[in-house]
Amino acid sequence: MGISYHEKRGFWVLENGGMAYVMGVDADLNLHHLYWGKPLPYPGDYPVPVLPEEYGFDSPLQRIKEEYPPWGGMRFKEGALKVFYSNGVRDLLLHYDSFHLTKEELQISLVDPVFDVQVHLYYQLHPTLPILKRWIQIQNHTPGDLMIHRIYSACLHLPRLKQYRLTYLSGAWVGETQLTQTQLTPGKKLLESRRGAVGHRFNPFFAIDDGRAQEDWGHVYYGALAYSGSFCLLFEQEEGLQVLGGINDFDFSLSLGPGESFTTPSFILGFSQSGFEEMSQHLHQYQWQNLIPRRKKPLPVLYNSWEVEGFGVTEKKQKELAQKAQELGVEVFVLDDGWFHRRDSDQRGLGDWFVDDKKFPAGLEPLISYVRDLGMGFGLWVEPEMVNPHSLLFKAHPHWVYQFPSRSSSLYRNQLLLNLGLEPVRSFIKKTLDTLIGRYQLDFLKWDMNRHFSEPGAMELPEKHQQEVWYRHVEGLYEILDFIQRRYPHLIIEACSGGGGRVDLGILPYIHQFWVSDNTDPWARLRIQEGFSRVYAPRTMGCWVTDSPHWLTQRVTPMDYRFHVAMMGSLGLGGDLTSWDEKEQELAKEKVAQYKQYRELIQGGYIHWLLSPREGPLTAVQYRSRDQQSALVFLFLLGEHFGPHTTRIRLRGLQEDWLYQVEGGEILSGGALMERGLSVSLHGDFSSALLPVTRVLTPLE
Ligand code: GLA
Secondary structure (H helix, E strand, O other): EEEEEEEOOEEEEEEEOOEEEEEOOOOOOOOOEEEEOOOOOOHHHHHOOOOOEEEEEEEEHHHOOOOEEEEOOOOOOOOEEEEEEEOOOOOOOOOOEEEEOOOOEEEEEEEOOOEEEEEEEEEEEEOOOOEEEEEEEEEEEOOOOOOEEEEEEEEEOOOOOOOOOEEEEEEOOOEEEEEEEEEEEOEEEEOOOOOOOOOOOEEOEEEEEOOOOOOEOOHHHHEEEOOOEEEEEEEEEOOOEEEEEOOOOOOOOEEEEEEEEEEHHHHHHHEEOHHHHHHHHHHHHHHHHHHHHOOOOOOEEEOOOOOOOOOOOOOOHHHHHHHHHHHHOOOEEEEEEOOOOOOOOOOEEEOOOEEOOOOOOOHHHHHHHHHHOOOEEEEEEEOOOOEOEEOOOHHHOHHEOOOOOOOOOEEOOEEEEOOOHHHHHHHHEEEEEEEHHHHOOOEEEEOOOOOOOOOOOOOOOOOOHHHHHHHHHHHHHHHHHHHHHHHHHHHHEEEEOOOOOOOOOOOOHHOEEEEEEOOOHHHEEEEEHHHHHHOOOOOEEEHHHHOOOOOOOOOOOOOOHHHHHOOOOEEEOOOOOOOOOHHHHHHHHHHHHHHHHHHHHHHHEEEEEEEOOOOOOOEEEEEEEEOOOEEEEEEEOOOOOOEEEEEEOOOOOOOOOEEEEEEOOEEHHHHHHHOOEOOOOOOOOEEEEEEEEEEEEEOOO
């Protein structure tokens, strides 16, 4: 168990019960990937690193699985690292040099035999989960500059499988994180972002199985990048499959001067022996334990009026909404876009982060005191990376945006992107946020990003550094978030980018929840939330209950259905509470109270997608406490066809011989609930139900 070096066999075994990962060095000092999968009983079971003969136009190097293949020598597959030396050599050789081992971390160092360049591969094995974190560092000790044209975080090799099925998340604005599956065939497939941020199209996550894995059965190999910028996941299948990933090398290069080094973002990889559900559970556990900022209390129920007031926020209406929100049980009141200087539309205001004196003549204080007197926390929306050309900030600092000389900068949503690589920009944002958070004692900050990069010119940088803008932006973002978090540890931060355009593991250490999508239509949300929660912990899934008919889809849905969908993550309300009639308000109050009763379970438990919304009219999702004492089943019926929809659902993850009471039903063993299942019946379009399941200690007759 743990990480061990087997000198005689020339390999390292990284093993923690659920997964083994093995690599070794051959006689010619090449580092081979040897094994990834279920741990084998004896070290002698793993293959030893041997360099094969050349065969059929393929060199020995082409035929092995290299742990971190450089571009150089007789290699024709995609490599992980491509450099230019200052003397014009564009060929990198990496030979094994040394290793350093601690209990949970292994460092393997490779060197170019001629040029003094070192590449350190890092492996951090999770102590209990079958999860490994990988990253690399490159050091330039040559007397000249080293130009790097590609530097991925890792190369992974899949074992030979009957077929390679890829599972990933794809989507678009208002249709994010759709669970997508496709069979890979010889050739390449690329999941990427060239947008400077992750964006809505593809998420930096993948899973591979042999086409047969199920929710609770089969081997699944998976990985996710911890990076919030332009990323790339490249799948290349010849005989076997290799997966490379990291910072996208599109329009990217990096220059390292003598003595300088660069460390890549991390690549998290894992292996599940029991299907996709175990993969999700391990990813979620990893996020709870290693990424999400620690918080003793669960995330609060919030209110946000974006869908109600848009840019036209008024103190009067906000107070009315706050009053209603408090009556319904809301804990944090968030003022979205529109509160700052001249922000009457998306035409102007971004950059001028002080209160609009027309909308709030006496400042924000009266509203904030009102909210606090009601016993709620207060939060604000900001979009700190942006500026409108119509703003005081832009007038004062027109050169703070990305731009190329002789090209006009493309506007999107009437805004431009600030160059976070510039120190004065970072300082400005830190100071602005510090002032806002400090002055208003904010409890919550929604950090938005409503456009992607274009004309990515950072002309202040020497030419050799100009293609680093992509990375420097993300580095700046993390630096600012880190600054805020350290200064205001109690502050809850929500990452948003036009909905779910900024969902990744890289930003997770700085934030508490994601705004998952601008699409709050509950039926659409079920599918968005399904994909999202396969990878990201449900507690990070910000969900609101909004009005019906829905502004986007025009769909009419009952309020309890809307609530039940939004209760699956971190609950918020986003509708016009002042227009909810008494009955609706009563229901809302009841649902918020019910959510609070179960939120520890929802925010801290495991999720089981028993019936997927992709499969039929009935969706069933079970949350289960980690100690298996309780569960909560959400049921949703899309449409009724031929009378009430009755079926049996089999619960998962309970203790076989413990007894459980299904609310309003009989007492059954965990085994019975999992094997025989539970009969459920829903009646009517968009009907839904919540079934609490609790362990009981009464003996069964
Ligand atoms: C983005 C967000 C929305 C809202 C608007 C405000 O689109 O996703 O929730 O905050 O910006 O402009």
